[in-house]
Amino acid sequence: MINRIIPIEKIRDSFKVLPLATKRRLLVVSIVQGALSILDLVALILIGSLGSLAVTGIQSLKPASSNTLILNIFGLSGASFQKQVAILGSVTAVLLITKTLSSAYLNYRIFFFMSTVSAQISSNLMSRYVNMTFLDIKRRSSQETLQALTGGVSSISNGIVGNFVSLVGDLFLLFVMVLGVSTIDPKIGIFTLFFFGGTALATYRFTARASTKIANSLLFENIASNNLVLTVTRMFREIATRGMLGMYANKIRNSRFRISKLEANQAFVPFITKYIMELTLIVGGLILTAIQFATENAAEAISGLAVFILASSRISPAILRFQQALLQVKAAVAGSSITFGILEELKGRSEILSNEVRFEVNHGGFVPEIHFESTLFTYPGSKKTIFRDLSIHIGSGEIVSIVGPSGSGKTSFADLILGQLTPQRGHVLVSGLPPKSAQLKYPGAIAYVPQEIYLFEGTIKENILLGFSEHEVHDNYIWDALKRAELAEWVNSQDERLDHRVSENGSNISGGQRQRLGLARALLTKPKLLILDESTSSLDKNTEIEIAKTISKLRGQATVISIAHRPAMINISSRVIDISRIKPNRVQKRNKGRVRVR
Numbered sequence: 007m008i009n010r011i012i013p014i015e016k017i018r019d020s021f022k023v024l025p026l027a028t029k030r031r032l033l034v035v036s037i038v039q040g041a042l043s044i045l046d047l048v049a050l051i052l053i054g055s056l057g058s059l060a061v062t063g064i065q066s067l068k069p070a071s072s073n074t075l076i077l078n079i080f081g082l083s084g085a086s087f088q089k090q091v092a093i094l095g096s097v098t099a100v101l102l103i104t105k106t107l108s109s110a111y112l113n114y115r116i117f118f119f120m121s122t123v124s125a126q127i128s129s130n131l132m133s134r135y136v137n138m139t140f141l142d143i144k145r146r147s148s149q150e151t152l153q154a155l156t157g158g159v160s161s162i163s164n165g166i167v168g169n170f171v172s173l174v175g176d177l178f179l180l181f182v183m184v185l186g187v188s189t190i191d192p193k194i195g196i197f198t199l200f201f202f203g204g205t206a207l208a209t210y211r212f213t214a215r216a217s218t219k220i221a222n223s224l225l226f227e228n229i230a231s232n233n234l235v236l237t238v239t240r241m242f243r244e245i246a247t248r249g250m251l252g253m254y255a256n257k258i259r260n261s262r263f264r265i266s267k268l269e270a271n272q273a274f275v276p277f278i279t280k281y282i283m284e285l286t287l288i289v290g291g292l293i294l295t296a297i298q299f300a301t302e303n304a305a306e307a308i309s310g311l312a313v314f315i316l317a318s319s320r321i322s323p324a325i326l327r328f329q330q331a332l333l334q335v336k337a338a339v340a341g342s343s344i345t346f347g348i349l350e351e352l353k354g355r356s357e358i359l360s361n362e363v364r365f366e367v368n369h370g371g372f373v374p375e376i377h378f379e380s381t382l383f384t385y386p387g388s389k390k391t392i393f394r395d396l397s398i399h400i401g402s403g404e405i406v407s408i409v410g411p412s413g414s415g416k417t418s419f420a421d422l423i424l425g426q427l428t429p430q431r432g433h434v435l436v437s438g439l440p441p442k443s444a445q446l447k448y449p450g451a452i453a454y455v456p457q458e459i460y461l462f463e464g465t466i467k468e469n470i471l472l473g474f475s476e477h478e479v480h481d482n483y484i485w486d487a488l489k490r491a492e493l494a495e496w497v498n499s500q501d502e503r504l505d506h507r508v509s510e511n512g513s514n515i516s517g518g519q520r521q522r523l524g525l526a527r528a529l530l531t532k533p534k535l536l537i538l539d540e541s542t543s544s545l546d547k548n549t550e551i552e553i554a555k556t557i558s559k560l561r562g563q564a565t566v567i568s569i570a571h572r573p574a575m576i577n578i579s580s581r582v583i584d585i586s587r588i589k590p591n592r593v594q595k596r597n598k599g600r601v602r603v604r
Contacts, residue, residue, distance in 0.1 A: 012332065016339045019346060020166040023130075028123055032171050035116060039175030042112075043182040045105040046320050050186045052076070052098040053312050056091060109175070117168050124163035131155060131345075134352045140426035141386065142351065149232045150344055153225070158345030165338025173331040176324045183324070187317045191310050193301075197294060198317060205286045206325045209279050210332060217275050217333045221340035224268045231261040272337070279329045283322045290318065365478050367532040369451035372444070373437045374534040374565035376400040376423055381432035383422060392418050395432070398583070403562040405578055407570045410585035416569045419585060420537050423567065424454060436535065450531030455541035459524030461512040466497055467504040470527045483530060491526035492552050493519065518545045525553065536560065538568040542575060550574045 021029060055076045077083045080097070082090045132155055135143070143151070188195025238245060238254050245251055294314050298307035378398040384391045392415040400406055408416050421427040422434045425441030436444040436452065445452055461469050467476065470484055484504060488494040496519060500506040512520035525541060536557075542550045554574040560566055561580070568575045576582055 013336065013339050016346070017166060017170055017335070019349070020162045020170075023127055023162060023349065024123065024167065025126070031119070032116075032167070035112065036171060036174050039109070039112060039171075040178040042105050042108050043175075043179040045101045046179060047182050047186045049098045049101040049105070050183065050313060050317055050320075051190065052094050052101075053315075056094050056098065056312065112175075113172055116171055117164060120163045120168040123167075124160050127163055128155060128159040131159060131348070131352070135348065138352070139428060140421060146344070147229070147233060149229045149236070153229060154342075154344040154348050158342040161338040161342035162345060165341065166335050169331040169334045169338070173328055173335070176328040176331065179324045180321060180328065183317050183321050187313055190313050193297075194294065194310050194314050194317075197290075197297070198314065198321065201290050201293075202286060202318075202321055202325060205282065206279075206329060209282050210329050213275050213278055213329065213333055214336050217272070218336045218340055220268055220272045220275070221337035222343075224265065224272065225341050225343070227261060227265050227268060231258065231265060234258050234261060275333060276330045279326055283326050287318050287322050291315070364449075365474050365483075365531070366450050367483065369448050369532075369534050371437075372448040372451040372534050374402050374451075375437060376535075376565070376567075377433070377435040377438075378422075379433045379435070381422070381429045381434060383418065383427065383429045385418075393422075393429075400565060400567065400581075402565055404580050405558065405561055405566040405568070406581045406583060407568050407576045407579040408583050408585055409570060409576070410587075414586040416585050417539060420454075420539055420567065420569060423537060424452070448534075451533055452535045452537070453528035453531065453533035454537045455524050455528045455539065457540040459512070459520050459541075461508050461510070461520060461523060463508065463510040465502070465505045465507055466500075466523065469508055469523060470530055472527055472530075474530075479530070484526075487526040487529040490529050490556050491522045492549060492556065493522040493526055518549060521545055522549075522553070534564050536564055536566045538566065538570070538575070540569050540571065542570075542572065547574070554578050 024032075074083065076094070077085075077090060080093060082093060085093075135155065146154075184195060184199050187198050234254065234257055238251075238258070245254055291311075291314070295311060298310050302310065376399070378393075378396045381393050381396040382391070383393045383396075408419055410416055418427060422429060423436060423441060425434075425445065434441060437448065439447065441452075467481075467484060470487060471479060481504060485494060488497055497503055497506065508515060508523075512523070515523075521541060522545070528536060538557075542553055545553065550572065551574050554577070557566055557568075557575070558578040561578075568579070570576055570579075
């Protein structure tokens with residue numbers, strides 16, 4: 007039953023993500039919140055006494071024994087009726103105001119603190135996420151990953167943990183208030199517990215289902231909508247040539263309307279509880295008034311009503327906050343479902359070492375040799391074996407072209423060298439080390455140029471530096487890389503030169519220029535091992551020949567592995583390996599021309 011009301015398992019999982027120091031701090035906050043509820047209890051007792059004093063004072067009767075005790079505590083037993091009421095009323099007001107302001111400030115600090123914790127969790131998650139395998143990362147869309155590492159983390163820290171801590175404070179307040187009312191008048195305590203509790207439970211069960219359903223729908227509708235927008239921006243030409251721009255615009259419009267309706271419903275759900283609690287307070291007051299005056303004398307009846315009114319004024323908002331916090335926890339659980347999935351996958355996975363990579367062009371100690379030793383690789387879930395007992399040696403300074411039909415494993419071959427894929431058996435060694443170890447030990451010694459170059463919005467310099475500080479890398483290195491990529495002349499013709507701005511994904515430059523910027527980015531660190539994944543495929547024949555000549559100059563200085571179909575790169579190769587003809591347990595000969603097996 008309790009799990010249907012409060013998602014205990016997800017709350018527990020959320021706290022597991024938190025550092026120990028954060029958990030201790032939140033525990034202290036919960037204790038302070040509980041202590042503040044004592045102020046409400048004292049105020050409740052005082053308001054009951056005020057109600058009773060008002061009746062006995064008006065009727066000139068002797069105060070009840072409980073009131074006499076309170077008056078003695080405050081030293082008011084001999085004071086006038088007006089003074090007694092004024093002082094007790096003032097103390098009650100101060101207690102209630104202090105409690106309210108303290109709780110508000112404490113909750114503000116909780117959510118401010120949790121925002122910082124959110125950044126810490128996101129950083130921790132990201133450092134482990136990038137340590138996942140390439141296949142694990144590519145299993146999700148970019149929008150799902152973006153949501154999981156940003157909004158999903160915020161949902162866990164603020165939506166689940168932050169709201170749960172506030173929820174605990176309100177739960178303790180409700181307990182103290184019901185206990186206090188029951189102590190003063192058991193009949194009113196029982197009535198308050200069952201009347202408010204029953205109404206709150208029934209309301210929550212309805213609103214919780216609605217809130218969870220809306221949050222789930224909103225999460226996936228937002229992801230779908232963002233994917234539609236990205237599809238249009240990335241495939242504008244293809245969509246335009248099919249005459250589908252209007253259709254996609256309509257799809258996005260309909261999606262945004264669905265999102266707006268879901269957001270409106272999500273915003274209204276908390277108000278359902280608010281209006282029901284207002285009605286509960288009115289109806290409960292009327293019922294209790296009838297019961298009190300039918301069963302008690304005027305003094306007791308008014309005193310009980312005063313206690314009920316004060317208790318209700320604290321219980322009703324506390325129930326409202328409690329329910330809203332629970333609803334937000336439920337919505338946050340739905341909103342962080344992808345994040346929880348990633349956290350489950352990351353169990354036992356260590357964080358990637360956070361280190362400052364210095365700009366290096368001299369890679370002493372790095373030997374650009376590659377060894378495949380009895381390598382077996384199959385994609386998870388696939389029955390097709392890409393490589394079985396593959397043994398290949400690529401020596402230092404070679405220029406090797408990898409050819410073969412589509413699906414034969416050319417890109418898989420490159421990804422194994424890059425450490426993006428891990429063989430199920432055997433070894434892939436770069437400079438005598440596993441690929442990722444080689445990358446960490448010799449940063450910049452290995453470079454990769456993909457077929458599809460991604461450029462972010464920024465200057466040419468920023469895109470080539472790709473994370474290196476402008477203060478660390480002299481412009482001469484950038485110009486040298488541009489010259490080797492046959493792009494220096496074009497950059498020099500721009501008014502801003504290296505500060506010329508490039509739009510996202512290079513939409514304001516040609517495909518050839520984008521490809522050459524990617525090549526210049528790779529050549530910046532003067533790598534000893536360069537892997538080209540059909541990186542000249544977007545270039546015209548003459549430019550491809552010029553770049554091939556540039557790459558041929560690396561012979562003896564760097565090892566180049568080129569996945570290629572076009573003749574320019576194949577013609578400069580010292581070896582051409584047809585990946586589809588490689589047979590198991592055969593070591594590949596180093597020879598000019600196509601590979602033979604022996």
